[in-house]
Structures are given as C-alpha cells and as structure tokens.
Amino acid sequence: MRNPLSEKVVCIEPSGIRKFFDIVSEMKDAISLGVGEPDFDTPWHVREEGIYSLEKGCTFYTSNAGLKELRIEIAKYLNRRCNVSYDYNKEIMVTVGGSEAIDLALRAMLDPGDEVLIPMPSFVSYLPCVTLADGVPVVIELKEEDEFKLTRQELLDSITEKTKVLILPFPNNPTGAIMTRGDLADIVDVIIEKDLFVITDEIYSELTYNGEHVTIASFPGMKERCVLINGFSKSYAMTGWRLGYAAAPALILQQMLKIHQFAIMSAPTTSQYAAVEALRNGDKDVEEMREAYNQRRRFLIKALRDMGLEVFEPFGAFYVFPSIKQFGMTSDEFAEKLLEEEKVAVVPGTAFGACGEGFLRISYAYSVEDLKKALEKIEKFVNRHKKQ
Amino acid sequence: MREKILKVLDKNGRVTPEDLAVMLDLDVETVIKEIKAMEEERIICGYPTLINWDKTECERVTALIEVKVTPQRGLGFDKIAERIYKFDQVQSVSLISGSFDLCVMIEGRNMREVSSFVSEKLAPLESVLSTSTNFILKKYKEHGLELTDEGNKDERMLITP
Numbered sequence: 106m107r108n109p110l111s112e113k114v115v116c117i118e119p120s121g122i123r124k125f126f127d128i129v130s131e132m133k134d135a136i137s138l139g140v141g142e143p144d145f146d147t148p149w150h151v152r153e154e155g156i157y158s159l160e161k162g163c164t165f166y167t168s169n170a171g172l173k174e175l176r177i178e179i180a181k182y183l184n185r186r187c188n189v190s191y192d193y194n195k196e197i198m199v200t201v202g203g204s205e206a207i208d209l210a211l212r213a214m215l216d217p218g219d220e221v222l223i224p225m226p227s228f229v230s231y232l233p234c235v236t237l238a239d240g241v242p243v244v245i246e247l248k249e250e251d252e253f254k255l256t257r258q259e260l261l262d263s264i265t266e267k268t269k270v271l272i273l274p275f276p277n278n279p280t281g282a283i284m285t286r287g288d289l290a291d292i293v294d295v296i297i298e299k300d301l302f303v304i305t306d307e308i309y310s311e312l313t314y315n316g317e318h319v320t321i322a323s324f325p326g327m328k329e330r331c332v333l334i335n336g337f338s339k340s341y342a343m344t345g346w347r348l349g350y351a352a353a354p355a356l357i358l359q360q361m362l363k364i365h366q367f368a369i370m371s372a373p374t375t376s377q378y379a380a381v382e383a384l385r386n387g388d389k390d391v392e393e394m395r396e397a398y399n400q401r402r403r404f405l406i407k408a409l410r411d412m413g414l415e416v417f418e419p420f421g422a423f424y425v426f427p428s429i430k431q432f433g434m435t436s437d438e439f440a441e442k443l444l445e446e447e448k449v450a451v452v453p454g455t456a457f458g459a460c461g462e463g464f465l466r467i468s469y470a471y472s473v474e475d476l477k478k479a480l481e482k483i484e485k486f487v488n489r490h491k492k493q
Numbered sequence: 494m495r496e497k498i499l500k501v502l503d504k505n506g507r508v509t510p511e512d513l514a515v516m517l518d519l520d521v522e523t524v525i526k527e528i529k530a531m532e533e534e535r536i537i538c539g540y541p542t543l544i545n546w547d548k549t550e551c552e553r554v555t556a557l558i559e560v561k562v563t564p565q566r567g568l569g570f571d572k573i574a575e576r577i578y579k580f581d582q583v584q585s586v587s588l589i590s591g592s593f594d595l596c597v598m599i600e601g602r603n604m605r606e607v608s609s610f611v612s613e614k615l616a617p618l619e620s621v622l623s624t625s626t627n628f629i630l631k632k633y634k635e636h637g638l639e640l641t642d643e644g645n646k647d648e649r650m651l652i653t654p
Contacts, residue, residue: 126652
C-alpha cells in the first residue's frame with residue numbers, strides 16, 4: 106500500500122498545548138488556570154435569540170458570506186468601535202470562528218514560497234496554517250523587555266524580498282500584550298514601503314484595559330493592505346457558537362469567500378441570528394465583562410508579584426505571562442511539577458512558540474474566588490522552589 | 494469610584510477592602526474610608542447573606558401581599574408604610590405604581606402565622622383598605638442570583654489554546 110498521507114501534513118507538529126492537555130485531563134481534581142475562553146455564559150438575550158431563530162424554523166443555509174443583517178451590523182460595529190468603514194456587501198464575510206478566517210486569508214494570499222512574518226509567542230494556529238497554505242513561516246521572536254510588542258527594528262530585520270504577509274496578533278494570546286496607536290504608527294510606514302499585507306487578528310479587541318483598542322486598518326493607506334479578523338468568541342463569551350468574521354478589501358475578500366464557499370458553505374445559521382442580537386444590544390454585556398476581567402487582571406498581577414514572580418503588566422486579552430526563569434526549570438518542567446505537586450494547571454509558554462521558554466500563560470477567565478484558591482497553591486509551590 | 498465599589502459589593506458583600514483596592518486600582522485607606530462613609534450615609538444599609546431556605550430543615554413561608562391604603566394628608570404613604578415595616582415579620586415594603594399601593598413581603602414559620610399576621614395586624618390598620626395575600630411557592634432567582642443547583646459548574650475543558 107502506498108503511504109496514504111501527505112508529507113506536508115505529517116510534518117506539522119501537534120500543538121504543544123495538546124500534549125499538556127492530555128496530562129491534565131488525567132487528573133480529576135486539578136484546578137485549572139489554563140483555559141483560553143471566557144468563564145461567562147453567553148448573555149441570555151443572545152442565547153434566547155438563537156433559541157427563537159430555531160423555533161421560527163431558521164434552520165437553512167445562509168448566503169455564503171453570511172446573513173445580510175449580520176454583515177450590516179458588523180460593518181456598523183467596525184465603524185463605531187474601530188473607526189474603519191467596510192462595505193457589508195463586498196468587504197465582509199462571516200466565518201466559523203476567527204480561526205477559519207486566519208486559514209482563508211492565508212490561503213487566499215499565499216503562493217508557494219511566500220514568506221509570512223509571525224510574531225511569537227502567539228496563538229497556535231498561525232504557523233501550521235501558513236505551512237498548509239504552502240507559505241514559509243518566518244518567526245519574529247518578541248521580547249519581554251519590549252512588553253512583547255512588535256518593534257519597528259524587529260520587523261525591518263525580518264523582511265526579505267519574499268516577505269508578503271505580516272500577521273499581527275494583538276491583543277495577544279498568550280502574553281496579553283497590546284499595540285497602542287503609537288506602537289502601530291511606528292511600523293505602518295515600513296509595511297507600506299515594503300509593500301506587505303497584514304492579517305490583523307483582533308479577536309481580543311474588546312478586552313483592552315488601558316484605553317481604546319486601535320486597529321492598524323484605520324491608518325491611512327492601510328485598509329487596502331489589511332485583512333481584519335474578529336469574532337464573537339471572546340467579546341461576547343460565545344466560543345462554542347463558532348462564529349467570527351473577516352473584513353478586507355473586495356479584491357482579497359472575494360477570493361477568501363470562494364474558498365469558504367467550497368469548504369464550508371456558510372457559518373452556522375443559529376449562531377448568526379444570535380450574533381445579530383449581540384451586536385445590536387450587547388455593548389453593556391461587553392463592558393461589564395471587561396470590567397470584571399480588569400479587576401481580576403489587577404488582582405492576579407499583584408498576587409504574582411507579591412510572590413516574587415516577574416510579571417510585565419499586560420493590557421489586553423485575559424492572560425498574564427510571568428517569567429519563571431529564576432527557578433532554573435524549563436516552562437514544561439515548571440508546569441508539570443506545579444500540576445504534580447499542587448494540582449494547578451497553567452500552560453507552559455513554549456506551547457506558543459520556542460521563545461515562550463521561561464514563561465507561563467496564566468488565564469484570568471476565572472472568578473476572583475477561584476483565582477485565590479489557585480494562587481494559594483502556586484504560592485506554596487513558588488516558595489518551595491525559589492532559589493535561595 | 495463609589496459606583497465601582499458598590500457594583501462589586503452588590504455581587505459579593507464579603508470582598509475585603511484589601512481585595513477591593515487591588516481590583517479597582519485604589520489604595521486601601523481610600524476604600525475603607527469610602528465604605529465607612531457610605532455606611533454612615535446609609536447608602537450601604539447592611540450585608541445580609543442570600544440563603545436558599547428551601548434546602549434547609551427550617552420551615553419558612555413567604556407571602557407577597559398587595560395592600561391598598563388611603564394616603565394621609567401631609568404624610569402621603571410614608572406614615573402607613575412605617576406602621577407596616579416596623580413589624581419584624583415584614584421583610585420588605587415598597588410603594589408600587591398600578592392597581593395597589595404597597596407591596597409587602599411577609600415571612601413566617603407557617604401559613605397560619607402569616608395569615609394571622611395579615612388578619613390581626615395588617616388588615617385592621619385604619620388606613621388599609623384591602624389586602625390580597627399571595628403565598629410564594631418556589632423561589633428561582635433572588636438578588637440577581639439563581640437559586641438552582643445548575644449553572645454553577647465550569648463546563649470548560651481544563652486547557653484550551
């Protein structure tokens with residue numbers, strides 16, 4: 106029998122997070138701070154709208170690009186919150202989570218050999234998706250001293266003649282780093298001058314804690330170079346609904362839509378009806394959740410610093426990314442020992458790229474009470490293993 | 494700042510000033526001072542615990558009573574409301590717009606206790622025109638919190654990207 110498998114696929118390493126998940130799931134009584142999704146339930150009025158759509162019998166495909174009402178609401182939202190205007194008819198499509206949009210954007214833009222810049226540590230999908238789209242991933246290792254922001258110099262140093270796309274994953278999972286207007290202004294002219302395109306993954310945009318989120322697509326001359334990706338998972342606590350979207354110039358979006366049309370057809374209809382309600386009447390929910398996350402964020406940072414851990418202050422998403430270099434253990438060793446000895450699960454930084462070595466991702470998508478319980482145990486562990 | 498403190502305490506009266514200070518990025522002294530001031534101004538009137546009595550051995554009956562009254566000249570509804578809310582059995586009294594005037598919540602050990610309170614204490618009051626007693630059969634949600642057993646479980650996978 107011939108080898109049934111594609112070498113390209115076989116060569117892709119399974120996600121580091123998967124490995125750790127297998128270890129954790131065997132421990133029944135583990136406390137986890139390892140989750141990458143909100144602890145809130147989807148607001149009831151949003152769920153109720155989904156239920157109502159089912160009752161009415163809205164159980165058919167929608168158009169490939171998504172419900173018209175939803176695309177109109179997305180366009181309004183992007184205008185209101187991000188200060189960019191997109192034509193709902195030609196420049197917006199609804200996808201199965203932000204993840205699908207990442208895949209579509211890469212497949213629509215890459216030819217074999219095109220280089221894609223991926224700042225890391227970052228979400229686990231970018232690298233394999235680039236490989237699957239026949240692109241060449243080029244990792245930019247972000248540094249703690251820059252608060253894990255992408256700097257102009259790092260960008261310049263990584264660009265070659267083959268560079269076509271830059272992925273911009275901010276607010277960032279796992280570091281919690283954000284790019285402010287000033288930080289973005291620093292790199293915009295490089296992007297334009299070097300004729301790059303940007304996939305800006307802004308799934309955590311609503312979870313920004315020191316002022317408004319700024320999208321790079323709102324800079325002059327950038328909209329035509331950007332695929333803006335966002336979704337409902339994080340901002341409206343809708344992970345299980347699998348709903349995201351992409352906004353991009355028609356030239357790019359229409360090709361993404363073509364792939365989506367053949368691979369997916371359309372995003373789940375129930376989820377789309379619920380999402381219309383979320384965008385129309387959900388601002389207050391988002392604000393309340395953001396405030397709750399922000400309180401926990403402050404709480405967690407203070408507690409970790411009090412233990413003597415080095416933590417830079419992250420202003421986005423719901424993660425902190427403390428350094429554990431002082432313990433003389435790798436991230437994997439630290440995380441596994443912490444799980445073994447105190448039954449607390451956190452994610453080793455290396456799950457998000459080799460440059461995550463020496464760090465842990467701790468999520469604060471938990472109540473303050475839960476955080477306290479876990480922190481007590483982490484403190485015990487830290488005190489026991491601290492180098493004298 | 495007060496609003497932020499109150500919003501947290503409204504959900505959880507047991508949060509310590511130390512935790513509040515960290516969560517809201519304030520200093521502890523300020524938080525303690527503000528809470529004390531709000532207690533004195535009767536903005537914060539107490540810190541009771543939300544209990545689902547149905548799950549205990551204690552016998553308790555709650556009734557919601559719609560009361561129609563004649564307001565008194567110069568005093569409006571306040572005087573008659575006071576006459577009513579001073580009774581220990583009365584859990585809450587609110588002035589209501591609509592077809593009746595006062596919404597009174599009564600708590601007793603059994604139905605007899607509640608009904609005798611209504612017939613002996615409440616209904617005979619001079620300004621009370623009529624009462625209509627509704628016994629509460631089951632409480633589902635109170636103070637924004639669901640009293641059911643579900644809904645509190647974390648259904649998420651332990652580790653996700």
